[in-house]
Amino acid sequence: MDVTLAQAALPREISLSEFLFSAELWTRDDGILDTLVDTAVLCGAVVLAATLVAVPLAAYLAHHGRGEIAVTWMVTLSRAVPTLAVAALLVPVSLRIGLGFEPWPIFIALLLLALPQIYINTYAAIRGADRGVVGAARGMGLTESAVLWRVEAALAGAVIMTSIRVAAVQVIATEPLRAFLGGDGLGRYVRDGLGQNSPSQIVGGTILIGLFAASTALAFRGAERLALPRGVTRLSSNAT
Amino acid sequence: MEESYTTAIRLHGVTKQFDGASAPAVDALDLEVPAGSIVALIGPSGCGKTTTLRMINRLIEPTSGRIEINGVDALEQPAVELRRDIGYVIQQVGLFPHRTIAQNIATVPRTLGWDNDRIRERTAGLVELVGLDHAMLDRYPDELSGGQQQRVGVARALAADPPVLLMDEPFGAVDPIVRGSLQNELMDLQQQVHKTIVLVTHDIDEALKLADRIALMNVGGVLEQFASPDELLRDPANEFVERFVGEDRVMKRLQLATVADLPFHQGPVVAASATPVEAREVMRASGSAWVGLTDRGAFLGWVHGPDVHDDGPLTDAPRSLPAAQVGRDSTLRRAMEIIMTSRTSVAVVDDGGRFGGVITLEQIRAGLDQGPEVIAA
Numbered sequence: 001m002d003v004t005l006a007q008a009a010l011p012r013e014i015s016l017s018e019f020l021f022s023a024e025l026w027t028r029d030d031g032i033l034d035t036l037v038d039t040a041v042l043c044g045a046v047v048l049a050a051t052l053v054a055v056p057l058a059a060y061l062a063h064h065g066r067g068e069i070a071v072t073w074m075v076t077l078s079r080a081v082p083t084l085a086v087a088a089l090l091v092p093v094s095l096r097i098g099l100g101f102e103p104w105p106i107f108i109a110l111l112l113l114a115l116p117q118i119y120i121n122t123y124a125a126i127r128g129a130d131r132g133v134v135g136a137a138r139g140m141g142l143t144e145s146a147v148l149w150r151v152e153a154a155l156a157g158a159v160i161m162t163s164i165r166v167a168a169v170q171v172i173a174t175e176p177l178r179a180f181l182g183g184d185g186l187g188r189y190v191r192d193g194l195g196q197n198s199p200s201q202i203v204g205g206t207i208l209i210g211l212f213a214a215s216t217a218l219a220f221r222g223a224e225r226l227a228l229p230r231g232v233t234r235l236s237s238n239a240t
Numbered sequence: 241m242e243e244s245y246t247t248a249i250r251l252h253g254v255t256k257q258f259d260g261a262s263a264p265a266v267d268a269l270d271l272e273v274p275a276g277s278i279v280a281l282i283g284p285s286g287c288g289k290t291t292t293l294r295m296i297n298r299l300i301e302p303t304s305g306r307i308e309i310n311g312v313d314a315l316e317q318p319a320v321e322l323r324r325d326i327g328y329v330i331q332q333v334g335l336f337p338h339r340t341i342a343q344n345i346a347t348v349p350r351t352l353g354w355d356n357d358r359i360r361e362r363t364a365g366l367v368e369l370v371g372l373d374h375a376m377l378d379r380y381p382d383e384l385s386g387g388q389q390q391r392v393g394v395a396r397a398l399a400a401d402p403p404v405l406l407m408d409e410p411f412g413a414v415d416p417i418v419r420g421s422l423q424n425e426l427m428d429l430q431q432q433v434h435k436t437i438v439l440v441t442h443d444i445d446e447a448l449k450l451a452d453r454i455a456l457m458n459v460g461g462v463l464e465q466f467a468s469p470d471e472l473l474r475d476p477a478n479e480f481v482e483r484f485v486g487e488d489r490v491m492k493r494l495q496l497a498t499v500a501d502l503p504f505h506q507g508p509v510v511a512a513s514a515t516p517v518e519a520r521e522v523m524r525a526s527g528s529a530w531v532g533l534t535d536r537g538a539f540l541g542w543v544h545g546p547d548v549h550d551d552g553p554l555t556d557a558p559r560s561l562p563a564a565q566v567g568r569d570s571t572l573r574r575a576m577e578i579i580m581t582s583r584t585s586v587a588v589v590d591d592g593g594r595f596g597g598v599i600t601l602e603q604i605r606a607g608l609d610q611g612p613e614v615i616a617a
Contacts, residue, residue, distance in 0.1 A: 136334025139299055139406075140348050140396075141323035154338050231338035231380065 019189075019204035036212065039185045042103055043110070043175055043216075047168045050114035055160060058119045062126035063148040071123050078116035083109045084177050091181055101182035106175070113174055114167040121163030125156030157228050158236030165220035172213040176205075186212065247308075248275035248404060248436035249296060254305030256291050256461070265291045266461030268305070273453075275310075275403075278430060278437040280451035282444060283484075288461030289440045293406050296438060297326045310403060324348055327397030327405040327435070331412040333389045335381040341367075341392050342377040348400040366395040369432070371425060387418040394426070398433065407439040411446065423449055444485055448473070448496055456481055469496055474608075493608060494573035499566055499589055499599055502607050507586060507598030509534055512555050516548050530584050532563070537594040539563060542584055565590045572604050579604075 019025065026032045061067040090105035129152040137151045138144075153160075176187025189205025192198070225233055251271040257264045266288040273279045281289040294300040296307060298319045307314040314322055335344050345366055346359045354362070367374060370391040381389055390410065397405055410426075411419040423446060430437065441447050447454050448469040456464045456472065458480060465477040473489045473496070476482040485492070508522050509532035519531045523545055533540040533554055541559030548557055564582035566575045568591050578587045579601055589596035 130332075130334070130337070132330060132332030132334040133336060134334075135299065136328065136330055136332075136393075137336070137347075139297055139323055139326075139328035139330070141320050141326075141351060142347075143320055146351075151336060154336075157338075229338065231336075231340065231343075234380065235338055 013198055014200055016200040016204055019200045020207065032208065035184060035186055035188065036208070039172070039175055039212065042107065042178070042185065043168065043171045046107060046110040046114055046171050047164065050111055050118050050167060051164055054115050054119035055122050058122035059126050059148060059153055059156075062123045063144070063152060065127075067123075071120055074116045075120055078112075078120070081112055083113050083174050084180075086112060087177060087181055102178060103183060106178040106181060106183060109177075110171050110174060114171050117167045117170070118160070118163050122156065122160050125159035125163075126152045129155040154229075154232055155235070157232045158224070161220070161224045161228065162236075165217055165224070168220060169213045169217050172216055173209065176209055246275045247272045248310055249273035249438065250306075250308040251292070251296075252306040252308070254292070254295060254307060255303050256288070256295060256300060257303045263460055264303070266295070266302075269461055269463055271455055271463065271466065273436055273438055275436050276434040277452040278439060278450055280447035280454045281438065281440045281457060282442065282447045282454060283457035283464075284459060285442075286459045287457040289457050290408055292457075292461070293408055293438060293440045296404075297323050297328060297406055324352060324400060325402045325404065327399075327402045329390075329393050329397045329405065329407040329410045331409040333381075333393040333413070335389055335392055335396070337381050340378050340380055341372075341384070344381065344392060345396045345399050347396060352400055362399060366398060369398070369429065370395045385418075386414045387422060390414060390422060391425070394429070398435075403436060405435045405437045407437060409440055409442065412442070419446075426450060445492075448492055456484060490608065491573060494576060494604070495571050497572045497607065498568065499570050499572065499575050499596075500568040502572075502599060502603055504597045505599065505603055507600070508532060509539075509595070509598065510554070511535070512540060512553075514554060516550050516554060519543070519548050519554055520545070528584075528586075530586075532588065532598070533559070534595045539565075539588050539590075539595040563588045566599065568592075568596055572607065575599050576601065576604055 014022075024031075061070075087105045087109035090108055091101060094100065094102075094104045126148075133155065134147060134151060137147050142151070175185055176190060178185045179187030179191040186205060186209045189201045189208065193201030193203075193205060249272070251269050254266060254269045254271075255264050256266040265286075269288075269292060271279075271292075281292055283289050291300055295302045296309070296314070298314065302315070309322070309326070335341075336347070339347075342363050345363045349359045349362060363377065364374065367377060372388060372391055372395070376384065376388065376392075381392070384392065390413075393410070397407075411422050414422065427450065439447075439450060441450075451469060453466060453468055454472050455466045458464050464484075465472060465481045467475075467477075470493060472481065473485055473493045476485060476489075482489075508526040508528040508530060510519050510522050512533045512535040523529065523531050529545045530542045531545065531548065531554075532542050540555070541563055543554065543557040543559055548554065564578045564584065564587045566578055566587045566589060568589060570578075575587055579585060579599070586598045586600050588598055591597075
């Protein structure tokens with residue numbers, strides 16, 4: 001009994017390979033796999049919400065040439081928003097209105113990270129669509145919504161998709177802050193490792209976060225190739 | 241040019257005042273574009289020629305005035321529907337880079353809801369009409385040369401067979417050689433499709449070459465003269481027009497008219513079967529030292545007067561001098577060059593292998609004096 005308590009209080013240091021390749025650590029309840037899914041759901045929700053808000057809004061305003069000043073401000077401000085501070089400040093608010101420690105504070109903080117990024121790039125890409133092409137489209141009698149969605153959005157498609165991908169990677173790389181604000185997610189291993197003075201967990205957790213971010217980027221690239229029509233994808237491959 | 245025509249596009253007191261501009265871009269412009277003709281809008285920068293063009297398909301809304309297209313008030317119609325009946329070609333071509341050539345050409349037919357078979361048939365026909373290869377249909381615009389892209393632009397504008405075509409400096413972005421051939425192709429095309437075309441250009445030579453009538457505009461959207469190319473050159477309305485068309489007005493007029501525009505002129509020419517007496521009579525009457533021989537419509541050559549002898553047929557006389565020849569479609573300027581370098585001071589008109597009369601400097605000058613009745617632009 002004493003021995004078990006001591007072991008629980010001071011777990012023995014495990015090696016990095018043990019941490020990464022132990023089937024038990026992955027599959028047990030609340031193990032790495034569950035944590036990964038948990039992280040993926042939160043990040044997915046953030047990126048989806050950011051995309052659904054930012055892309056249509058930015059596209060619409062850019063098409064009509066409105067809100068250019070808002071974009072300028074957003075470019076400046078989005079660089080200055082400290083995600084950790086925002087999330088930390090939101091925790092007491094969330095507690096007061098009865099939403100608990102998480103996940104709303106980190107969700108909103110990550111949304112503030114992803115949304116401006118996608119918004120700014122979508123806006124710029126739609127505004128930057130070749131004026132000659134757009135003028136020809138309008139001159140041929142395409143409706144305004146056809147000009148926006150079939151021409152401008154198609155020309156901007158690759159840039160918009162890239163901005164979503166970059167935002168997703170940033171969200172995944174920033175999400176571990178959640179573990180330091182009373183939540184879980186992949187950051188928990190870094191947090192626990194720091195607390196338990198266990199370099200294997202710190203490094204292992206960091207590797208997991210990095211791999212997850214990298215494979216997300218790859219998955220996005222694959223999805224871009226599948227989702228965008230050939231005419232649009234070959235535009236971006238010609239450009240690079 | 242025929243005097244009675246139906247008007248396809250009528251601008252009446254059309255004015256455009258842009259927000260914040262002190263003077264209107266186009267000021268109370270009246271313009272009538274005859275059906276089936278090419279009208280060129282030309283003038284210096286800021287003359288409102290492009291603004292005028294873009295008001296016809298309402299990419300720019302006029303501040304005041306009326307625009308009628310084939311009898312219908314263009315400003316009463318929904319702009320989107322109006323534009324589907326008006327082909328639009330621009331300098332940057334504006335092909336959709338993410339769509340194939342076939343898809344680009346099919347843009348308006350698709351919008352109009354044509355079925356696939358009809359679209360395919362139409363697309364194939366148009367590609368031929370503008371002189372492109374069928375293999376290009378599945379390519380993307382960036383795989384084509386500038387000239388080919390511009391042809392696709394014209395095909396796309398013609399896709400739904402609109403009666404009116406607006407062209408905004410359509411050949412401004414291609415090199416001079418391609419430009420020349422595209423201009424020729426446009427004229428050939430117009431022979432087949434008979435569209436009402438309004439064309440904006442800054443190149444007076446292009447306007448003179450392509451247009452049936454030229455609207456020369458001045459800064460502020462003021463119409464200085466609206467006339468046929470020959471009239472503009474022969475009789476400029478004021479000093480501005482005179483300066484704009486340039487100093488070589490006579491040469492440009494000669495460039496506009498062809499040999500076919502001059503009346504048939506027999507010249508000192510007789511049939512090979514004529515007697516030597518008849519030949520001398522023709523030479524005396526025309527003051528020429530040479531006589532030409534024709535045989536069943538073909539020109540055989542020139543015979544020098546002293547070589548004509550009474551004792552034998554005319555065909556026995558030596559015909560050493562090669563005949564200077566021009567085609568019926570040669571410009572008068574080309575004919576003049578040939579006459580200047582010919583020892584007989586006469587060029588023989590070659591009418592598809594047959595003798596088509598002769599042409600002299602005197603005739604060309606008479607043509608210039610008489611104006612468009614003889615020299616039809």
